[in-house]
Amino acid sequence: MGQEITVTQLRRWLLAYAARIIENEDHLTELDTAIGDADHGVNMRRGMGKLQERLQDEEQTEDIGSFLRSVAMTLISGVGGAAGPLYGTFFLRAATSPTNGSSVDLAQLTQMFRFGLDGLQQRGKAQTDDKTMIDTIQPAVEAMEAALATQQSTAVVLAAARQAAHLGMKHTIEIEARKGRASYLGPHSIGHQDPGATSAYFLFETAAEVFTKTGAD
Amino acid sequence: MENQSSPFSPFEGKIERNEPHQEGGNSSNSHASPPDARSSQLEPPHQLSKSVVVTVSDPRGLHLRSGRDVVRIASQFQAEITASNLSRNSNAVDLKSILQLLQLQARQGHSLQLAATGPDADAAIEALCSLF
């Protein structure tokens, strides 16, 4: 407990996320070819390229809220498809959660994800089991909240989030899509992992990796 | 719309003047009349129906832009104004709606029956005739 996460770490997290998405572009394309319009990989890769540029040459803001807002704006303008407004909304709402200005503690980090999730649900009008990114993000946020309630360390909280996100992502294979283009396929969408749930999983995978390595700063 | 200024020119019109079709036929029941906005608006003494048949003269038929002008003119009047395409045996459509007007699929030479009902029906028909 007690570890504060700064803008520098958030920046490192999102750079790791961007790199992970770019590595997985083909995988995302493949998933989206099965049940969508095959553009999730391309859209996310384009957005992540813009995000890398933004994170690398940005005037180093120290304020968490402004940092998250600038991430949101980059994703809204840079991603396209449905993912742009959705990820954009996630970070736009996350930017409105309480912080200590230039850092967040673990509880605030958890709340930041909760704000993002709530915004996402309002925007996309999806629930769990609709076979969307909500199926990854909601269980992850709930796992963070549960772990936090029992006074766990950052490493444990984020490991719980990652594990729940992973299960949620895999669960999308078993269910029928009720939102987005995949819902046109009805029962034929069963058996395929949702591309949005997959790109959202990487948020938690990279968060667990980056926020847990503290000494490296 | 080249000939907007000459109200009677390019249509071959027979103008029929109808007496008001007012259900009930008298005004004695004005207190008992149902809360129907239309019937309370249309005071019997001012209630006029008028219709005319015009021929579409524009070589391109009644298209988006000429249709726009028809809707603009029609919208200036209180009267309800409809049109049907006699050459296509179509139903009557609301002339204050551009999409309904386009449903007439009116080509050059088609006969359209314009009908107006309301206090300013006369003026409405006269103004509209100038557009065909």
Next chain:
Amino acid sequence: MIGLVIVSHSAKLAQGVHELAAQMAGDQVGISDAGGLSDDSETFGTDAFKILSAIEEVWCDDGVLVLMDLGSAVMSAEIALEMLPEQQRQNCLLSNAPLVEGAIVAALHASLGEPLQAVNRVAEAALSAPKLANTS
């Protein structure tokens, strides 16, 4: 007189619908378009910031009606709306109307000086207006 914003995934489509709407509206109605992504209008997509500046471009106190093509255009337009100051947001409406028919109808009725809600009503009625001649 209200303003109109045309939103499409395609910049060319948005511009084309804008031109068509302008034919119906004459010069009096402010119309702007927001198609494609911000710094790359060749890429299909919608961009909340592009929509936001299109709304600001035609802003007037009578209000602004936003017409969209489909899918994520709606989400982007919602984000744009949320970014407007409260006062403006209340006078800005996302229309359920189909893009092409809706823009034509809205432009014409806006040019007749009709208020925001009324213009939206006739534009949305285009959802159920058949295209083919209604002969009997």
